[in-house]
Amino acid sequence: MLGFGLSGAVQAFVSRSRMQAALGDHWPRTVAKASFFGMVSLSCSYAASALAKSLFARGADFTSAMIFMVASTNLVVELGVVLPRVIPRAALAQARDSLQATRRRRWMVWRWMVWRRRPARPVP
Numbered sequence: 001m002l003g004f005g006l007s008g009a010v011q012a013f014v015s016r017s018r019m020q021a022a023l024g025d026h027w028p029r030t031v032a033k034a035s036f037f038g039m040v041s042l043s044c045s046y047a048a049s050a051l052a053k054s055l056f057a058r059g060a061d062f063t064s065a066m067i068f069m070v071a072s073t074n075l076v077v078e079l080g081v082v083l084p085r086v087i088p089r090a091a092l093a094q095a096r097d098s099l100q101a102t103r104r105r106r107w108m109v110w111r112w113m114v115w116r117r118r119p120a121r122p123v124p
Contacts, residue, residue: 006041007051016059023060023068034064038071048072 010019023034041051052069056062084092 004047004050007047007054010051010054010058014058019055020059023055023064026061026063030061030064031067034060034068035071038068041068041072045073 023030038048041048048069051072052065055068056065060068
């Protein structure tokens with residue numbers, strides 16, 4: 001919801017001249033601003049594309065608008081950085097042990113099913 005609200009706010013309150021001054025070209029400084037604004041907004045992909053469309057319609061450079069959109073959908077990268085610091089190591093170890101136990105159970109069931117289906121050896 002926040003991303004769509006920001007898209008509406010850009011359309012309603014930001015003038016073309018102001019947008020062209022902020023994101024009107026694709027120089028390194030403008031690209032850095034677009035990626036920073038996208039990282040700060042951090043919205044879902046639908047809202048990010050709506051906001052990038054609004055930026056482009058208001059006079060932002062296409063490259064800057066696309067960089068904004070990609071930067072605002074980088075949640076996976078941020079989660080990969082944040083989650084290992086938030087989740088305790090004991091919980092990660094417990095999840096790993098649970099996965100290994102599940103694999104062992106599958107292996108035991110598979111062996112039981114294979115041995116059960118094996119035909120009896122004929123007695124000579």
